[in-house]
Amino acid sequence: MSILIKNGRVVTAESDYIADIYVEGESIVAIGKDLPYKADKTINARNKLVFPGGIDPHVHLDMPFMGTSSSDDYENGTRAALFGGTTMVIDFILQTQGDTLKNALKTWQAKSEGKAIGDYSYHMAVTDFNKKTAKEVIHMIEKEGITSFKTFMAYKGALMIDDGQMVQLMKVVRDHGGLVTVHATNGDMIDSLIAKHRAEGKLSPLYHYLSQPEVTEAEASARFADMLDYASCPGYIVHMTCEGALNAVRNATTRNQKVFVETCTQYLTLDASLYKRKDGAKWVMSPPLREKKDQVALWSGINHGLVQVVGTDHCPFTWKQKQMGKKDFSKIPNGHPAIEHRMELLFSEGVGKGRISLNKFVEVSSTNAAKIFGMYPRKGTIAIGADADLVIFNPRTRHVLSHKTHHMNADYSSYEGFKVKGKTETVLLRGQVAIDKNKCHLEAGYGQFVKRGKTSLTI
Amino acid sequence: MSILIKNGRVVTAESDYIADIYVEGESIVAIGKDLPYKADKTINARNKLVFPGGIDPHVHLDMPFMGTSSSDDYENGTRAALFGGTTMVIDFILQTQGDTLKNALKTWQAKSEGKAIGDYSYHMAVTDFNKKTAKEVIHMIEKEGITSFKTFMAYKGALMIDDGQMVQLMKVVRDHGGLVTVHATNGDMIDSLIAKHRAEGKLSPLYHYLSQPEVTEAEASARFADMLDYASCPGYIVHMTCEGALNAVRNATTRNQKVFVETCTQYLTLDASLYKRKDGAKWVMSPPLREKKDQVALWSGINHGLVQVVGTDHCPFTWKQKQMGKKDFSKIPNGHPAIEHRMELLFSEGVGKGRISLNKFVEVSSTNAAKIFGMYPRKGTIAIGADADLVIFNPRTRHVLSHKTHHMNADYSSYEGFKVKGKTETVLLRGQVAIDKNKCHLEAGYGQFVKRGKTSLTI
Amino acid sequence: MSILIKNGRVVTAESDYIADIYVEGESIVAIGKDLPYKADKTINARNKLVFPGGIDPHVHLDMPFMGTSSSDDYENGTRAALFGGTTMVIDFILQTQGDTLKNALKTWQAKSEGKAIGDYSYHMAVTDFNKKTAKEVIHMIEKEGITSFKTFMAYKGALMIDDGQMVQLMKVVRDHGGLVTVHATNGDMIDSLIAKHRAEGKLSPLYHYLSQPEVTEAEASARFADMLDYASCPGYIVHMTCEGALNAVRNATTRNQKVFVETCTQYLTLDASLYKRKDGAKWVMSPPLREKKDQVALWSGINHGLVQVVGTDHCPFTWKQKQMGKKDFSKIPNGHPAIEHRMELLFSEGVGKGRISLNKFVEVSSTNAAKIFGMYPRKGTIAIGADADLVIFNPRTRHVLSHKTHHMNADYSSYEGFKVKGKTETVLLRGQVAIDKNKCHLEAGYGQFVKRGKTSLTI
């Protein structure tokens, strides 16, 4: 099967030109002006943008959490992602403390195999580190193509490892070319503040926010950078939300250290004033939304190259699930539906409002994730030989986000009524039309697990 | 005329893949696997790298300075550049204090027109700022395609403007989409140290170095950033050499400010120990070479995105010219021959030694300069419709730099005996073979003046 | 003559106890509980505080400036100072550019000798530096007891020296145990902003403020610290007003550098909102008043030991004089009447409002100035053998500042209506009652020139 995309404005993390793209099988074969190929299918992309398929490096599909499970499984989640122009996601495997990484991998394979529509990979969350785990980490890198290891500085007793384990893990990962990623918040402080607020009868969603002040994230980010420096190890901070944490990373660069940063769409576009609303539970996630000054800092961080990646931390729950915490913010399942809107929001709020360039948009929504996580140049670019993961995007279409129209399994939207300019129209995944005319044309099982290579530090 | 480059490893600031490139006229028409075109000429690039033509944003050709003139004119200088893979340069026009920008432009046009082999543009150095200059600045941006304005914080009485003029210039330039660039050193301190050393009979080249300590550059860089912040203006620091200055820019990013940074090949590869040599005059330039810790900081700055561009400050003098300062370092013409070696040195010391990626190499040697200085996407990339400025590069060829083999008009080399791995083999400039088989195939006058657009701040 | 002060609460920069103080001749002879001395005069200080006489290190008496002269001469100025509890002042001698320091000294001696009531010393402002000046500097330190040298980074063409001269001066001063002090603002930027505002017809006092934004002071303070570091020299910044400048000094401490800081009462108590008033000219001084956040930073700086001294920059002009700039802020004589209120304001706003301790009050109003400027232990303390310069202060007396009651030669007050708690009641200067019952009991000529020793850096 071959496809010829005609006259699109092709945008990568660096390039911007008008051309035809010729796809054969799963890959891109040629790019040019008036290409002399005949294809099985021709798509007219005149006046449209053509991007590399988006990569969301931070999603939680079918994840058991707080006594329930996130409401999108692999099929629904990757489909919703495709609707928004995200052709690949990286999910998190959670080791059960006391159990092996291998068993955790099996559990997650059972969730994804035969179900995923879009492509996917895994980060392995190491929640318990000992000598045996060290060997498993090496196995994951060398044999399974899982090269990034998530750690938690919060959730003591469930997911957290202490700073001693952290440094040990860093050394093993460094020696084998992997990457340590981190949820960088001071869990002990947060637990204490949650307990205090509950004891005082302060139970509304606002207290979720007030239990995780900026300092808890800034401190932990600085501490993580200090540990990386000691271990001579690169690292990656997930879902950064605030200026304080960004400054911690900036300071680390004076030591010529590399600490990658991911933020999420919500931290760039929404703020903590939402927690005062009656339905504030919709935005209960960790870390919480912050202030407008943090948005400014994060957009600036993207332009300064301090923030390399924009994900979502997609972890949807239905309103009924959210109601588990109706009387106590600490029981609200943390997370929100976001996987579908990442590309459009980033385009509309970023490119559309002059905050970032088109190239930067592609860089942080796709290319950098591919490079950092060892999938480049197969993913993350529009180039000869790369997977034909392509988004044809109309930059002029105005639409409004709503749970009525989104494809995520959530009966509300965190962005209900949010106006967006720019819309994903057609999506190709490995040479197949995945999305077109508001329909998904692929089925469960089409999505492949992408074995990843080692981290590229000099991206 | 058409050219087909077969099977090269095409590398841009973002991409890296194997493909054919088809060139017709001055532009790139198609890129692909086994492209089905017939061309007037076919070049086999198998096992070679194909880069966008290099852009050196900092050269001085035929420049009157210190009672003499730099020894490369436009013909020789741009030819030497082409031999090294640099297809375009940006030279500096120096306003004479008391005279107009227009007259300065005329002077420089007379030097370049009909002589340049490679493409070129100008920065306009504003050495005298008043209301009339303000109008001329606007004219340069709007009519002449000269959008960057060089300032000097040193050379009082000849080139320097004071901080008051600087802020006024910044506001005019900002309002019209241009860019203020700066030679950021504390000229008063330096003049005083030079006078002191001379008074003490300390006249060897080493005292050139000791008259420009790191603080003179760090201080001025911080001051420039402060002024930019006050004027809400972006800026660009040329030829940065040291950690102290880099930290000044890093600190400025906490204010969400954009200050672009250029370093030069020599500051990445050579150090101040050379000034103790008998022939230390060869490296007398301003700012001077620094210490090894500064090299580490600058390479790291490139990887952190704090340093966007690598130039040369090419300003060659013959040994006889350098002898003007035989008895007094302050009379040695400042500058060195470098235009030819930039790409190969950066490749060999950067990519070859694992300090930067191939993509980063292209980004800092070509793409960023094109974007920052308003020539993108015509220059700085390999993309459909772009100028066919291409370098075919053999990454395995080992060679040794020497004045015996270089093409610059200097009877010594600053890199005599320096071992380099990787060599420019073939160069195309706007679809014509400029360099091949160690010969230049273009003639004086082929080079065009490139009218530039406004600065892109969110590169 | 002998005086016995009974039962006062004696407070020094470190101590705080109730005791009698016995004074004989000019000095303190004994301190104790129920001292067994008979004195010519006994003063009951029960429930009163007894402080060392205040030292104001920054005043301008009878100073020619902007086409007029400050309105307090030595007699009136030092008398007003005594009324407020300040027993000694340090005035500034201004070298005329092109003329000698010696001539400047003579000019100032003519102003003070036979006129001063309170004690005094001089800072020597070096406005023109060359080899001859260098020798004069040494003479001033070794022979005249003038050990501090004021420099201006502003007022080009009148008072300013450039950064090259600055570094040279620093080295001479350092080698001979003196201290370089500085008016640290970027004069070129300020001149340019003044010119701009005038050209735009923005002529009200508010534009005085807007012509000297915080950056002009922060930048110059950082630059001064950089130069000190290069010259391995201690320094002293006069009349610091803002957080940005304080941060510059804080950063300098990371280099283990010593940069002393003086602020003035007005910067701790008044803010820039006054410039919007019709009579804004009253507060036209340089640097201008700043924002409330700067007050917070300065009080904190005092407690952190970053700010050692509080002066006034007393430079009064009558309202008629101020009217010289009625139509143009740039012609308003810069300065305000303040010498009398320093101690009471600092006590009321500092100690009274819990911002500083009683000990810190004495430290910054007297002791540190004595130590830094080489007059300790003769001045600045209450100790055996020290000059009996004593202030008996009632911490409970409430009063209101007004031009109707002040003793300075100004027909308005910068603090009209300001409520103060705490009042100087009795003042001794070298064993003589200077102030008592709201009268001055000393006459012109009593005040002595205090020859100063070298700077103490480890105060």
Next chain:
Amino acid sequence: MSILIKNGRVVTAESDYIADIYVEGESIVAIGKDLPYKADKTINARNKLVFPGGIDPHVHLDMPFMGTSSSDDYENGTRAALFGGTTMVIDFILQTQGDTLKNALKTWQAKSEGKAIGDYSYHMAVTDFNKKTAKEVIHMIEKEGITSFKTFMAYKGALMIDDGQMVQLMKVVRDHGGLVTVHATNGDMIDSLIAKHRAEGKLSPLYHYLSQPEVTEAEASARFADMLDYASCPGYIVHMTCEGALNAVRNATTRNQKVFVETCTQYLTLDASLYKRKDGAKWVMSPPLREKKDQVALWSGINHGLVQVVGTDHCPFTWKQKQMGKKDFSKIPNGHPAIEHRMELLFSEGVGKGRISLNKFVEVSSTNAAKIFGMYPRKGTIAIGADADLVIFNPRTRHVLSHKTHHMNADYSSYEGFKVKGKTETVLLRGQVAIDKNKCHLEAGYGQFVKRGKTSLTI
């Protein structure tokens, strides 16, 4: 009983003059020139310095630790302190996790009552924090005169509280005018490094040092400052050793925060090269000795007012006790004998070598501790009404430190052979001669527990 000290050079944190001091009962009654008192005893102090008695805020007497007890009990420890000029110490009570503060207090009272020769107080170490502890903390402040609360960020499972407990404790202590002090090192990282080194068979004392790299202290100090800031609470870091930690506190001052710092004599005078010696166990303490650059930073910190107090962390063990860790550094009892040498070392290395002034010497060896810990003006000064705790010191006596001559219960000296200039000759404690002619003239039980008041933050 009365004592008249004649003609000494009296030095306090601020003053410096020659005078007689007249003591009656426990207090100072008068200070003056040729005082007209007759006393029971006269001491000639001509050519001697007279200081306030030293206060060592950090000692461990008779402390159970690592399976043994520190080898100085209250009698021997406070006597040795007196020999060196330290008239008062503050020891640490350690709460047993799970037990009450009250019981811990009783245990320590049993150690001290009837035994101490010198005066003493306690810090209360809170090793387990809950609601009940919160009430006990208030009781300690309000009723017992114990107003400082020590916390540990290391020694998990024995002494450490987590960051959540820390913040809760801070709020209680703040609300009641106390002070939280901290052993600021990242215990988890250290434990992990110890385990690693042991697993690798790296068991010599050098690995004690390498298990506690600078980052472990710098990180924890920054984290502590962050928590203080969040809790709006002042704090105090004990035994700071390094530049990294000092910079953390310096940075905190930009938030106008107050974090007091204590260093110890050994960190100012000894360095980590000692760990390579065969008898390296002598200096095994936590944190360990650091590098020479850290000494420079700490001396500078003292002069900048960032370091307010110099203690010892006196915790002696005999060589036999140290041999418990002969084969494993982790079993070496941590601590060293130091209580006796603090004043003389600080004088000799500080004042004698020009690093600090005489006033600063008194400030950091006595006055600041008295102020910070609520004992001022009874302790820490030479003033009317203050306790007559006085040290008569000969600044010219040269001597050599040795276990043969020291009075601490340790059969070796950490300073064996160290040359010191300046010696404590006579010591008075509350009006009694404690030390004279190398003998102690007081007996066990003379020492009193000093009930302390609230912390003074604006010292």
